Amino acid sequence: MPFVKSNAPANTGPARRDMGADVAHLQSGDLETRWNAARALGGCAEAVPALAAALAAEHAPQVREALATALLRVGNEASVAALIPHIRSPDAALRAIAIEALQALPDATRPFMQRLLADDDMDVRILALELLRGMPAAEATRLACGVLEREQHPNVCAAAIDVLAETGTPVAVPVLRACASRFAGTPFIPFAVSAAIARISAES
């Protein structure tokens, strides 16, 4: 038979790594070196500033991904603070990476939510609403309704309504109806409100 057994290397125990060296390697001109360094620094709280700086400067998609994972594995407020600026990035790919990582950290992002939901930038408010999906229904409902009550921009309202369609409790229904009234005659919002209320309401 043509099959050969694998020469599985003996388990040599955890590789000893030098955090300082890995941090330096985040700046390497070689993609694979940066990738390995980002992976090695996963979950390393002291490396958060270096990981944050590297993410801001990195262009290779794979390394960006590894840097975001490394930060998410730390999972504390500092790492969330490091990811948040990138949801403002003009680079759509970087925004996607940042929001994806933040979605995995509902507890650590909680202290930032009020500010993000009230941000001047419409896209930041929209992306922040996505983060509510990871939160318990009552909390997500309260925050999404808070946005709906004061929000002027239809696209932000649309994002809040979508979140409520998934997680909204009955307390959201009056707020949703009021929103539909405010945007009566415009495309999408009345449709979305109707669909969301159907999902939430106690009557079929």
Place this chain on the structure above:
Amino acid sequence: MSGSEAPRASAVTVRQEDVRRLCDFLYRRTGMLFAEDKRYYIDRRLEERIAATGAESFQAYFALLRSDADHEIQYLVNAFTVNETYFYREEHQLRCMTSDLLDDIVQRKPVGETIRIWSVPCATGEEPYSICMWLMENFSRVDSYNIEIVGSDIDTRALKAAAEGVYGKRALMRLPQGLVDRYFEKDGPDKYRIDAGLRNSVTFTAVNLVDSQGMAQHRDFDIVFCRNVLIYFDDASRRLAAENLYDCIQPGGYICLGHSETMSRISPLFNVCRYPDAIVYRKPVREHD
């Protein structure tokens, strides 16, 4: 009891809109689409899970599902899909391997070099042994290369059973009799043992997909079969496992997921490749800086 349905164990009401909400969530989370015409099937499975978890309302059950408490997503999805393991399961991926993937791999590999294929998780071994048999039967250049087949799992009892290579008739149900005769010997009532040559052809190792160190000892694979596990991991674990797998694969190497799984819910690291028999994912040949 009469011919009517058994009385329902729970009195929990589930509205059609609740089912829509559930289906939207499942689609977003797993990529699996449950169409309106499959509604009855979903209703029954949902009812079973609500009863099994003791949820007192659909809302309570849905909260459980959203938080994936106690792996509820896996329980619910397993209720919808057939999860038996048997030889030559998802044969279309094996066909893709010999019809397309290996052609590409051997172009970059001189004759006599080693082709490495990994089945992880391998459970009780049906998958890695299937790969061996399939290659023997269908890979025209099977004798021109050394082929290393590794089967790995987190469950050491399953690995032990895999190394033993004894199966019941049901596991062989997709195999033509000729293959059963060629690769198995009867080992007792409803016991078929994989022939020694094949048993000795597979290396079994214990590994945890999120353990970077353990994973790093598995390197340079040309093809990885990683079926029906990644989609059930939480967000952080899915990313880490995908990155670990990426490191284990050769540039230009391939990874195949489960039938209902998609990288769109797992990781952007791999390129999507469409072949007649399967959609597979590929590590870029060369990462561009």
Place this chain on the structure above:
Amino acid sequence: MTDAATRHSAPRILVVDDSSLVRLYYRDALEPAGFEVDQAINGIEALEKVLAKPFDLIIVDINMPRMDGFSFLRVLRAQASDASSIPVVVISTEAGPQDIEDARAAGANYYLVKPVSETALRDHAAVLAGRAA
């Protein structure tokens, strides 16, 4: 473009947006007009669907997790198959000239700003994806 002789019965549109309500809205606008509508929540799923079967039009949002609309568009246009020339409407929350230019550079055919009316959707679909019912 798909050859008339090989065309399936109804023109097929792929709607790509991470909001389930937006996808529902597009489907409700387009299906009664005679289009077959399929969906994806991000660029990776969109690629999988595009590679699996022929589409006459793709409507894609920009801001999606895991693979955004621009990245999807670039990969789509780089494909060796017929998929690379499918007409694409980009729908975005932005409306500035740079955004429109970015979309064009990535390979978009049209650019619409959210929220899009049902009429605008149907009109664009009719023009780009062939006959409506």
